[in-house]
Amino acid sequence: MVTRPAPSLRADGITAGYGGVPVIRGISIAAGPSEIVAVIGPNGAGKSTLLKSLIGILRVTSGSVFLGTDDVTNRPPEELARRGVGYVPQVNDIFEPLTVLENLHMGGYLLRASQVQARVEEVGQVFPALTPMLRRRADKLSGGERKMLAIARVLMLDPKVLILDEPTANLSPKLADSLLREHVTRLAEAGKAVLLVEQRARAALQVASWTSVLVSGETRLEGRPQDLLQREDFEALFLGAGPSGPARNTVEEENEDR
Ligand SMILES: Nc1ncnc2c1ncn2[C@@H]1O[C@H](COP(=O)(O)OP(=O)(O)O)[C@@H](O)[C@H]1O
Ligand SMILES: [Mg+2]
Known part of the structure; x- marks a missing residue:
């Protein structure tokens, strides 16, 4: 068994979407102090949707979000910010x-x-x-x-929880690497719980302590990066999700099993 810290932020089976159409379904994810939890998966998988529903931008229609032991499901973003959840969206605000x-x-x-x-x-x-x-x-x-x-x-x-939506998008590989390896790692070492969405699967796995693979709105696979890397189907499963990998839909087409 892998021992993980008690979660600072936890989602328990959440479903959310736009205009009544669910985009993510039954997602559970947690990040505790000093963890870097990476969410990877192809474009359109629902990674940003997941983050928005965690921090109250999008309405969660079933399931719950907890901050420590407090239920904060569908609380407004300002409340989550005030209670120590920092969110950096995909497009810089x-x-x-x-x-x-x-x-x-x-x-x-x-x-x-x-x-x-x-x-x-x-x-x-x-x-x-x-x-x-x-x-x-x-x-x-x-x-x-x-x-x-x-x-x-x-x-x-x-913030005690830092949520980053593709922080390395549009950065050179070198800058992306240093942002993840130096800054993000250091923030986790300082005790923050980091939830990191990344298209650069390989780079994310280098720094993550736990990884969740999101495909078509559902968790396809999760575990410690070193364990996931040992799977025979690993390459096809999610290194195809990176911008420099093979076509993004490889993941959806070739891996219907879990
Ligand atoms: N504001 C929106 N309104 C309607 N559909 C959306 C909206 N934002 C995203 N979607 C849809 O939700 C799905 C997941 O999108 P998103 O969460 O942005 O994926 P990812 O971040 O993994 O690339 C996509 O099919 C996308 O078209
Ligand atoms: Mg996104």
Whole structure:
């Protein structure tokens, strides 16, 4: 048996979708302190839908979401943010006409004024590259810097759970690698529970402590990355899901079994 920490965030059999049509069905997933739980799977599998239903953007129609032992199913996103869940969406929600520092201040909207500067400094220790850019407008940043800012903004509230939706999308392989290996790993080591959605299956497996494979809205497979890697059908099963792998629908076509 694999021993995992008590979950900080847990979904228990959740179903959710758009306009009454379920997109994810019966998904259970959990992330505890210092874990990096990777959700991988082909484009359109429902990974972003899962994250949105965890944090109250999308209505969960059955199943439950827990924060520690508290049921937070369908609580509004602001409440989850206030209770320590940080969410970085797939498309950066940074404010381009504002400076890096102003963006960080917006991220710290729940803090007392006296706490803000200390948080800016702490977040600067996580992303030292941002510190010399505090006065720069966000629209002058590179793609990698913008992604760092989007994460840094969410870190302003010092969340205990960090939910990242494809943080490496549109980054070079080198930048993607360093974001996952250095920054995301370090945040987990500092005790955060990290739920990481990734299209780069291989890179995600390198850093994850637990992996869930989502295909067509359902969990196809889950386990420790090293155990999943030993499966004979592993390559076909989900390395096909990466942007550089074979066609994305290989996963759905060839693996009807579980
Ligand atoms: N706002 C929306 N309205 C209706 N359908 C949506 C919406 N967003 C996503 N979908 C559909 O839900 C499915 C899963 O999408 P998504 O969760 O974005 O997948 P992934 O993040 O794994 O690529 C897709 O079929 C997509 O077309
Ligand atoms: Mg997505």
